[in-house]
Amino acid sequence: MQAPRQLSRRIIPPQPLLSAAVVAGFVGLLFVIEAVDTALGHTLDGDGVIPRDFSQWDNLIWYPLLHGGWSHLTGNAVPLLILGFLATSGGLKQFSQITVVIWLTSGLGVWIFGSPASHIGASGLIFGYLAFLLVRGIFARSPLQILVAVAVFTAYGWALWGVLPGQPGVSWEGHLFGALGGILAAWGVARDARRVPAAPPASLGM
Template sequence: MSLRLVKRFQVIAALAAVMVGVQLVNMLTANSLLYHGIIPRTTYGLQGIVFAPFLHGSVGHLVSNLPAFVVLSWLVSSEGLGRYVRVFILIAGLGGFLVWLVGRPSIHVGASGLIFGLWTYVLTRAWFQRSLLSLLIAAIALAAYGGLIFGFLPVPGVSFESHIMGAIAGMLASWLMHSRRLVSGSA
């Protein structure tokens, strides 16, 4: 296995391990960490932009997010670890800020906004790159996770705002990193 593949695996595994570790601490503290999620339009809730992707309301919530997070992270990291880290930060930061700006007055936690962002990044990356590899990766993501589209619908107890804002952030990240107009500098 090449060193690049090992590094990609280590970073993604480390992020997943942080999510698991945070959930263990959260369970041991009667879910006290959830108050560090995104609380829209409050100064205190801004911290959630950083913490929300790593916080989950329950073990079931975490278990439902982890596989998609790992697979989509792996697909995004096919462009390299540096690109993956930039995409991760941009989606988590912008998506989280948008949730803070427009979300319902509730506590928003979970990696699903990040998952929706990674998913839409992979799909829109294919549009901008128009390479056989990016189209193949997008087809895999669409086949495996096409059901995410239903996550845009309001469901009680689910932050569909995180799903929508994460998806918007993923599309914007793809546009920023792959638009030929931006890359070539042409108008």
Template sequence: MKSAHPKKQRIAQQRPTFMYLLDLVLIAWIIEAVDQFFLAGQLDRFGIHPRQAFGLLGIPIMPWLHGGFGHLSSNTVPFLTLGYIMLKSEGRRFYYSSAIIILLGGLGTWLIGGTGEVHIGASGLIYGYFGYVMTRAIIESKPLWLITGILVAVFYGSMIFGVLPQGQIPVSWEGHLTGMLAGIWLGRRHKGLSSE
């Protein structure tokens, strides 16, 4: 049996880098620019529609759609910072782990979201990263995780209030809550695992 080409093996074994996160952010900004300048925000209707069959299509699409540049800007920095911590801790599992958070958080949003609502934005994924990082920081017995958890709590601890209903403010607290729960579940599953 012939072995795979050495160059292809190296590519397959490469760990994702910070540039990967920047590429994802760039994609989100390009999509939002196209939506705002050419489609008058029409892409937003492809988000998650709770308990509608059509709304299930929004689960993998939700993180890439935003309600304007302000919404996207507010998600960019926490995505890069928490995403980088997640990337360093998960290594090549980062792709799989992010997909699991998107799937579980999106499905949870679809189940508990309000009727007639459309849920968009990367905040569900960001809350998933937050839940994952804080869970690992609490249950791991390693100083690095403890320090990381303290820093994340200092800079992003107020995110916890985002999982509560926001009254008339159009914020997807359901996406925040289910995304964070997905991250907590994943963090517990990956207790003790080193990055690959």
């Protein structure tokens, strides 16, 4: 089993096939939920995060699972697959912790500061994974991860404009607080890795 210091600097997941299956399974679940929502006449779309509504606090639990139609979901699916897989490089346990931090930071940020609407969609997770991948190499002082960050920025850096107010009907607040959650998660991973001393080299007996 690898130590946190080693996991924090990985590029490829320890179990890439399992990681790919988990991320693909999550994205597949989103398609199943959207199919159910379509069959119900899109009644689930109102169950997103509704800012400052105490009666709807539990919507924080499932708002990234809901999408406003197939085009919304398909637009999120590919970046979620790619960035989610890259974010599993520290193992699935670390990935689940990263996801929880991003999920809650995005949801709570929207609930406190968001505009009045039902905020739904996995784009907060996407922006969180993107931000996590962009800054983790700096926190971990890993040249290889910084190179990955450059590649990720080249491919998806344009999306960072989505953290600013702009297009009507787009939850820029979810994007912004998702990205902040990704930065917080990257800092936490690096902090935990620094707390654990590196294992001393093994000595061979004669």
